[in-house]
Amino acid sequence: xxxxxxxxxxxxxxxxxxxxxxxxxxxxxxxxxxxxxxxxxxxxxxxxxxxxxxxxxxxxxxxxxxxxxxxxxxxxxxxxxxxxxxxxxxxxxxxxxxxxxxxxxxxxxxxxxxxxxxxxxxxxxxxxxxxxxxxxxxxxxxxxxxxxxxxxxxxxxxxxxxxxxxxxxxxxxxxxxxxxxxxxxxxxxxxxxxxxxxxxxxxxxxxxxxxxxxxxxxxxxxxxxxxxxxxxxxxxxxxxxxxxxxxxxxxxxxxxxxxxxxxxxxxxxxxxxxxxxxxxxxxxxxxxxxxxxxxxx
Amino acid sequence: xxxxxxxxxxxxxxxxxxxxxxxxxxxxxxxxxxxxxxxxxxxxxxxxxxxxxxxxxxxxxxxxxxxxxxxxxxxxxxxxxxxxxxxxxxxxxxxxxxxxxxxxxxxxxxxxxxxxxxxxxxxxxxxxxxxxxxxxxxxxxxxxxxxxxxxxxxxxxxxxxxxxxxxxxxxxxxxxxxxxxxxxxxxxxxxxxxxxxxxxxxxxxxxxxxxxxxxxxxxxxxxxxxxxxxxxxxxxxxxxxxxxxxxxxxxxxxxxxxxxxxxxxxxxxxxxxxxxxxx
Numbered sequence: 352x353x354x355x356x357x358x359x360x361x362x363x364x365x366x367x368x369x370x371x372x373x374x375x376x377x378x379x380x381x382x383x384x385x386x387x388x389x390x391x392x393x394x395x396x397x398x399x400x401x402x403x404x405x406x407x408x409x410x411x412x413x414x415x416x417x418x419x420x421x422x423x424x425x426x427x428x429x430x431x432x433x434x435x436x437x438x439x440x441x442x443x444x445x446x447x448x449x450x451x452x453x454x455x456x457x458x459x460x461x462x463x464x465x466x467x468x469x470x471x472x473x474x475x476x477x478x479x480x481x482x483x484x485x486x487x488x489x490x491x492x493x494x495x496x497x498x499x500x501x502x503x504x505x506x507x508x509x510x511x512x513x514x515x516x517x518x519x520x521x522x523x524x525x526x527x528x529x530x531x532x533x534x535x536x537x538x539x540x541x542x543x544x545x546x547x548x549x550x551x552x553x554x555x556x557x558x559x560x561x562x563x564x565x566x567x568x569x570x571x572x573x574x575x576x577x578x579x580x581x582x583x584x585x586x587x588x589x590x591x592x593x594x595x596x597x598x599x600x601x602x603x604x605x606x607x608x609x610x611x612x613x614x615x616x617x618x619x620x621x622x623x624x625x626x627x628x629x630x631x632x633x634x635x636x637x638x639x640x641x642x643x644x645x646x647x648x
Numbered sequence: 649x650x651x652x653x654x655x656x657x658x659x660x661x662x663x664x665x666x667x668x669x670x671x672x673x674x675x676x677x678x679x680x681x682x683x684x685x686x687x688x689x690x691x692x693x694x695x696x697x698x699x700x701x702x703x704x705x706x707x708x709x710x711x712x713x714x715x716x717x718x719x720x721x722x723x724x725x726x727x728x729x730x731x732x733x734x735x736x737x738x739x740x741x742x743x744x745x746x747x748x749x750x751x752x753x754x755x756x757x758x759x760x761x762x763x764x765x766x767x768x769x770x771x772x773x774x775x776x777x778x779x780x781x782x783x784x785x786x787x788x789x790x791x792x793x794x795x796x797x798x799x800x801x802x803x804x805x806x807x808x809x810x811x812x813x814x815x816x817x818x819x820x821x822x823x824x825x826x827x828x829x830x831x832x833x834x835x836x837x838x839x840x841x842x843x844x845x846x847x848x849x850x851x852x853x854x855x856x857x858x859x860x861x862x863x864x865x866x867x868x869x870x871x872x873x874x875x876x877x878x879x880x881x882x883x884x885x886x887x888x889x890x891x892x893x894x895x896x897x898x899x900x901x902x903x904x905x906x907x908x909x910x911x912x913x914x915x916x917x918x919x920x921x922x923x924x925x926x927x
Contacts, residue, residue, distance in 0.1 A: 360751035363830070364759065367744035367805060374800035375766055385777060409774055449874035452663040455656055466913055470674055475859040475911045477881035478898040482677055487889045491689035493676075525670065537687075537921030555650045557853035578768075588771045589861050593881055607772060607862075614776050615866055626774040 358361045386625035392618040405625035413513040424626065426601055427609040430516065430591075434605060438519045443577050445524060451561065454539045457592035465536060469529035476526075480593035483522045484509075487594070509595055519590050519603060526590075527583075531576045538572030539565060565608070574645045578638050585634045606630050656794065668782035679707055681895035681927035682771070688891045719900055721872055726858060727904075729791055729875055733798045733857040734850050740799050741849065742842075744809035746834045750820065762899075763802045772862060779866060798857060798920075804849045811845040812838055847872035848919030851912050858905055877900045 361368075386405055390398040409424045453464045471479075486493045487508035496504045508518040546564050555563065566573075588607035593595055597604030606626065614623030662727050679695060680688055682702040710717055747753060748760050778797055779788070787793040815838065823833050839846065862876045871882065880901050884894045909916060 352654055356755065357752055360747045360753045360830070363743045363747035363751065363834070364753070367740045367799070368759075370740060370796065370799035370801075370866050371763065371766075373781070374778060374797040375769070375774070375802075378727065378774040378781060379769070382777035384773060385780070448694070449663065449666060452666075455651070456660050456663060460660075462917075465917060467671045469913075469917070470671055470906075470909070473855065473859075473905055474674065474902055475877045475880075475905070476861050477877045477884065478677070478919070481884050481891075481898050482673055482889070483896045484679075485688075486673075487897075493691060496691050499692065525673065529670075533917055533921055582768065582770055586770050588772065593861075593884075596807045610775070611862070611866070613709050615779075620776050620780065624776045627776060631770065631773045634773075 371497060371634065376536050382624045385621055385629060386628050388621045390619075390621040391618055394618075396620070401621070404502055405407055405622045406629070408622065409626055409629060423601070423604075423609060424606075427604050427606045430601070430603055431587065431605045432584060433516055434587050434591075434603075435581060437517065438523050438587070439581045439584045441520065442524055442528055443531060443573075446528050446576070447573070449528065450532050450535035450539060453536055453566070461536070465533060466533050470638070471526050472529040474526070475541050476589035476593055479522070479526055479590075484594055487518055487522075509597055515595050515603050516600060517625075519594060520595070523587075523590055531580060533568065534576055535572060541572075542568045570645070574642070577645075578641055581641065582634055585620065585637070666766070674902075674906075677895055677898050679728045681892065681899045683892060685890060685892050702892065706892040710891060710896045710900070714818065717879075717883055717897070718872055719876075719879065719883075721875045722874050723904075725791070725873060726875040726877075726886060729794045730854045730857040732791070732795045735856045736795060736799045737801070737804050737810070737853045738846060738850055739805035740848065742808050742839060743834065745812050746807050746830075749809045749812035750833075751830065752837070754908065763805055767802045767806060773803050775862065775866060782867060788867055789869045789873060791873070792859070794857070794863050797863075798853070807849055808842065809843055811842045815841050835857050844915065847912070851908070852919055854908070855905065855916075 360430065385398075387400060387402055388398045389404065390400045408421055410420045411418050412421070449468060452470075453461050456464065489495065489505070489507055489510055492508070498505055507514055509515050542565060546568070547560060550560050550564055586607055587605050588611070591605050592604040592608050592611075595603045597608055608632075610623050610626050610630070613619050613626065652700060665869075676694070681695040682699040684702050684705045685695060687702070710719060714720065744763075748756060748763075753759070774776070782788050782793045782797070785792075787796070819837060819841075820833060823837055828836065859877060861877045861881070862877070865881075866877045871879070874882065880894075880897050883897055887893050
């Protein structure tokens with residue numbers, strides 16, 4: 352092997368680095384730059400540097416009625432927070448319980464259960480939307496047909512302001528729990544048997560073993576699953592966009608959808624880029640805090 | 649595992665029940681798409697009374713009005729886009745991963761760190777700037793917009809890097825003694841030896857692109873260029889209360905991907921597991 356400086360290897364890297372630069376590094380820098388401009392795609396005016404004006408509009412611009420910032424942005428942020436707080440812990444907890452349950456079954460059946468739980472994840476969001484809109488419909492909806500048959504009161508799954516987000520979370524749980532289950536199950540299987548054998552000699556029973564061996568050993572994988580899930584939840588778009596279009600009364604209008612509407616339906620790209628960066632900062636801060644908290648424990 | 653048999657059986661019964669609950673909605677897509685509308689809204693039984701009538705009403709309409717629902721057009725677009733993305737990602741990522749894992753490059757450490765540093769960057773926040781870049785390139789409303797940007801993701805480079813690193817040095821040295829160049833080693837040694845990782849990456853990339861919704865929604869304008877997910881979503885918005893029709897379209901959209909899933913389930917599951925156990 353030659354030990355001198357050999358640049359020819361960069362030939363192999365070049366195709367990827369070009370794409371990486373063009374569609375990852377450049378958009379990040381470009382997006383940040385864009386967020387300091389007033390740039391409306393359809394207007395004849397050229398992009399104009401406005402400093403922090405876009406951020407001010409979202410966060411603290413005073414209005415005549417005494418409120419500050421963009422009320423829709425605030426509402427969208429709040430809707431997103433509600434989704435993250437509901438969906439992420441539920442998904443991870445449910446996935447953990449399922450993975451633990453599946454890990455107790457005999458090997459061959461484990462594979463079948465895992466496969467079954469993973470099937471919904473393979474289905475594209477528009478099909479998921481068609482299916483669950485039918486389940487959730489007020490009239491002729493499958494859930495309400497069954498509730499009526501059981502002589503229970505009908506639920507306004509998607510039309511009740513207090514219910515819509517919870518319905519979306521329920522659907523998300525079904526759609527996305529498979530991935531975390533598979534990852535957690537693999538993590539559980541990686542724990543060496545010797546630990547369990549030692550615990551058995553010490554007389555540890557099922558729950559204690561789970562609490563003192565499985566969970567602590569699973570921590571790195573669990574951390575990975577939690578962080579990934581939370582990052583994903585912040586970017587939620589398809590579920591509310593397709594199923595509720597942000598309604599009723601904007602109660603499920605999440606940040607990504609507001610960014611989409613602002614940028615591509617109202618053509619305010621500078622403002623859209625600024626909100627994207629705010630979302631990015633939120634996600635980054637959140638992930639950092641999570642890493643810190645989990646590391647310390 | 650030494651739990652008493654009854655608690656193990658109890659837990660497994662719960663698992664089975666949950667697993668069935670997960671599959672049931674998917675089964676419902678299929679059986680309900682065979683029912684005429686009146687039967688769906690009454691929902692007296694899960695199975696269709698007369699599947700032929702449902703097929704005639706739902707599938708024939710969906711398949712025989714291509715000017716209104718060009719579903720095979722969308723299917724073709726989806727196949728073209730997803731296969732191209734997969735081919736691009738596999739080629740570009742494996743070349744890069746080979747260089748990063750096996751070649752001596754000045755400053756390699758920094759390049760690798762930079763690429764890995766973007767693993768956690770949420771792609772969706774790049775939507776607006778990527779749109780403007782694609783617009784400058786004149787790629788809006790072309791398949792290129794759905795294909796090329798996907799090549800920038802860091803996941804594949806990372807996955808293949810880990811795999812290539814584990815291949816024994818001796819094999820590479822033997823090939824070099826035989827006079828094989830770097831390109832030959834990449835093609836004749838690295839790629840065949842990492843088939844499982846390549847298969848995993850291929851399936852992940854394909855499925856990810858197949859299910860991509862926001863990309864085609866933002867980057868395409870003309871209906872005949874849509875991919876299945878956006879096409880079906882458009883269809884459902886104009887026939888939102890006709891469950892039979894929209895479910896028949898869903899079946900056409902879902903079947904190819906479910907087949908891939910069933911055939912490659914082992915690779916998919918292994919890939920999912922690998923993605924969480926790296927480090």
